[in-house]
Amino acid sequence: DVINKGLTEEVILKGAADAFAGGWNRVKLYFMLGLPTETEEDIAGIADLANKVAKTFYEIPKGERPGNGRVDVVASTSFFVPKPFTPFQWSPMCTKDEFLGRAKIVNETIKSQLNKKSIRYNWHEADVTMIEGILARGDRRLCDTMIKIYEKGGIFAAWSEFFDEQIWLDAFAEDQIDTDFYTTRVRSEDELFPWDFIDAGVTKNFLLREWHAANAETVTPNCRQKCAGCGAMKYKGGVCYENKN
Numbered sequence: 001d002v003i004n005k006g007l008t009e010e011v012i013l014k015g016a017a018d019a020f021a022g023g024w025n026r027v028k029l030y031f032m033l034g035l036p037t038e039t040e041e042d043i044a045g046i047a048d049l050a051n052k053v054a055k056t057f058y059e060i061p062k063g064e065r066p067g068n069g070r071v072d073v074v075a076s077t078s079f080f081v082p083k084p085f086t087p088f089q090w091s092p093m094c095t096k097d098e099f100l101g102r103a104k105i106v107n108e109t110i111k112s113q114l115n116k117k118s119i120r121y122n123w124h125e126a127d128v129t130m131i132e133g134i135l136a137r138g139d140r141r142l143c144d145t146m147i148k149i150y151e152k153g154g155i156f157a158a159w160s161e162f163f164d165e166q167i168w169l170d171a172f173a174e175d176q177i178d179t180d181f182y183t184t185r186v187r188s189e190d191e192l193f194p195w196d197f198i199d200a201g202v203t204k205n206f207l208l209r210e211w212h213a214a215n216a217e218t219v220t221p222n223c224r225q226k227c228a229g230c231g232a233m234k235y236k237g238g239v240c241y242e243n244k245n
Contacts, residue, residue, distance in 0.1 A: 001217040002035050004210075009049060016053045020060060025067035027053055027074070033102045033123070034080035034094040036215055043102050047109035047121075050075040054115035075110070076122045077103060079129040083136050084195045085202065087210035093133045093183040099126040127165045131157070133183040134172075139194035145175045203231035 016027055031046045050073050057071035079099045082088035094102070103123040110121050134142070148171045156162035172179055189208060196204065206229060213220055220228050223239045233240045 001219050002037055002214045003032070004214070004219055006219045009052070012049065013052060013056055016056050020057050020066060020071075023066040025057065025065070025070065026072040029053065029073065029075045031075065031077045032080050033077045033106070034099055036088070036091055037217060038102075040105060043105045044109045046075060046077065046106050047113060047119075050110060050119045050121075051113040051115050054118040057118075058115070071118050073115075073119045074122065075106070075119060076124075077106060078124045079126060081129060081132045081136055084193065085200050085207070087207050087214050089137065089193060089207065090187045090189065090191075090211050092186050093130075095184055096126045096130050099129060125160060125163075128157075128160070128163055130179070130183060131165075131168055134179050137182050137193075139182075141175075141177065145171050145177055148174065201230075201232040201235055206230045 012029075019027065029046075029050055033043065033046075054071050054073050057065065062069060080088075080093065082091040082093060103126075106123070107121055110116055110119050113119070149168055152167045152171060154164065154167040154171075157164075157168075171177075210220060210228075223230075224242070227233075227240070232238065
């Protein structure tokens with residue numbers, strides 16, 4: 001609900017059951033760790049849902065199960081990185097250790113469950129995530145540092161085999177860049193952002209309303225169901241005008 005997906009556990013389990021009935025025996029589940037309002041119960045709930053998907057498969061009579069009679073549930077978590085032009089541009093990120101701590105809870109909970117042999121768990125690299133967070137909401141002060149990182153050999157960094165965190169950390173230290181300023185700090189609602197001069201159609205006031213709604217875990221209806229007044233109608237096209245003559 002925080003990220004406005006509007007999905008329920010019942011919908012997910014029904015989808016898994018339908019897939020199993022159609023002959024599939026492998027399910028991939030994608031989650032995000034570190035969202036605003038997240039609790040330890042929510043984190044453990046990722047493992048619980050993966051277990052329930054496996055349980056749904058094994059509730060099918062043995063002779064009717066697809067494949068070799070076993071299910072393969074792959075649960076993957078990425079770490080939450082707030083982005084500009086979204087309601088989460090005001091949101092702090094978790095620290096690297098906090099991200100890893102949350103992944104550990106999921107991993108240990110999965111290992112404690114009845115269907116653990118049918119579940120595999122993968123999580124994103126926390127160090128790469130922190131760099132993503134810096135780049136996502138960085139400003140002009142990072143420009144010279146980015147060139148320095150490139151000159152130090154920091155290329156193809158999106159591929160884990162080429163990523164060298166120390167190159168980035170050294171460059172930030174040399175240029176006296178406070179990385180927490182871009183990642184973990186709380187932003188005030190009236191803060192001016194580096195990207196505010198760009199008109200993306202969707203207004204900052206709308207994003208702020210959605211930020212409040214996200215923290216209240218209130219789902220905003222789909223644009224096709226009800227206009228939320230985001231401001232995109234100024235472009236006179238797209239979803240806003242689909243049903244207009």
